[in-house]
């Protein structure tokens with residue numbers, strides 16, 4: 001299982017690879033991200049993937065990984081138990097992904 005820092009690093013590597021491929025390396029982070037998201041939506045249109053369903057799943061994943069109270073890392077104790085913030089011990093989400 002990855003940490004949120006590792007997840008961010010993986011996404012950053014993908015974003016920079018996209019920016020390099022598109023000649024956007026000198027643009028700011030929000031421009032790169034917005035262009036990647038728009039192009040991913042074009043990709044979804046052409047590859048039988050539901051953009052709205054994938055966005056909803058992405059939000060579910062993020063909300064299961066980040067504490068809504070303090071922004072801390074959420075532990076799921078192996079996946080079957082409650083998901084609890086490692087920082088403030090708030091139970092964040094009980095739905096299984």
Ligand SMILES: [Zn+2]
Nearest residue numbers: 067070085088
């Ligand atoms: Zn917390």
